[in-house]
Amino acid sequence: MTLPDTFRSLMRDAHPDFYDTRLLPYVPPQQDYCRETRKTLDGSLNLSKIVGTLEPEYAGKSWKEILDAPDCTQRIRDMQENPNAYMDFSAKPMSFFSPDSGITWYVAHNTRDTVITRALYAVTAHGDYLYGVSCEIRIPDYPLSHKLMELTLDGRCPQWLDTRATVRKQDFSWETTLWTHRFQMNGKPLSRADILALPKKKTRLPRRPFWRGLFR
Structure with missing residues (x-):
C-alpha cells in the first residue's frame, strides 16, 4: 500500500468531525464598514476555526474531497521522502483571512496544503494550532x-x-x-x-x- 493510500486509510478510520464539512466560499458583506485590519507574516490560528476558502476551485468541496483529489497524491508522497515536510511551513507558504476579528477563518492561499496539514494533524494527534503562517484579520465597525x-x-x-x-x-x-x-x-x-x-x-x-x- 502506498503512502497516499495509507494516509487516506488512516483518515477514514479516524474520521475527524471536519472530514465531511464543506469549505464555504467567501461572500463579502454589503455595506459593512471596517474599523481596522491587521496583517502578519508570522501568525497563528486554530485550524478548527477555518470555515471556507477564497480560492474558487476549492470552494464548496469537503475536506475529504480535496484530500482525495489527484493533485494531493504527489504532495502526500513528499512526506515519505521528508516526513517533516508539513511541519516546515516556510517551504509551503499558506495564508489565511478572517473577516470577523478572528472568530472564523478562510484560506486565502494554498488550500490544498492546508487540507493535508490538518489531516496530518488529525491522524498524529498534533493539535489544532498552526504557527508561522501569514494572517490577515479584519475588524468590522x-x-x-x-x-x-x-x-x-x-x-x-x-x-x-x-x-x-x-x-x-x-x-x-x-x-x-x-x-x-x-x-x-x-x-x-x-x-x-x-x-x-x-x-x-x-x-x-x-x-x-x-x-x-x-x-x-
Whole structure:
C-alpha cells in the first residue's frame, strides 16, 4: 500500500468531525464598514476555526474531497521522502483571512496544503494550532454599520464620501491599518463620531379620537 493510500486509510478510520464539512466560499458583506485590519507574516490560528476558502476551485468541496483529489497524491508522497515536510511551513507558504476579528477563518492561499496539514494533524494527534503562517484579520465597525442601518430605516441615509487608510507598525511582526470613513448628509460632512451621535428619530404615536372611551 502506498503512502497516499495509507494516509487516506488512516483518515477514514479516524474520521475527524471536519472530514465531511464543506469549505464555504467567501461572500463579502454589503455595506459593512471596517474599523481596522491587521496583517502578519508570522501568525497563528486554530485550524478548527477555518470555515471556507477564497480560492474558487476549492470552494464548496469537503475536506475529504480535496484530500482525495489527484493533485494531493504527489504532495502526500513528499512526506515519505521528508516526513517533516508539513511541519516546515516556510517551504509551503499558506495564508489565511478572517473577516470577523478572528472568530472564523478562510484560506486565502494554498488550500490544498492546508487540507493535508490538518489531516496530518488529525491522524498524529498534533493539535489544532498552526504557527508561522501569514494572517490577515479584519475588524468590522459594527457600531457604525448598525447606526447607518438605523438611519436608513428612519429615512435619513448619509452619503459615503471616502475612506482613508493610516498604516501603523504595532511591533516587529504585526502591521495595522486604521480605516477612517467620511460621510455627508444634507450637504454637511459627517465623521464617524458625528454619525454615532445622531439621535434616533422619534416615532409619533397616532392620536386617539377624543370620543374614544366615551362609549362602552
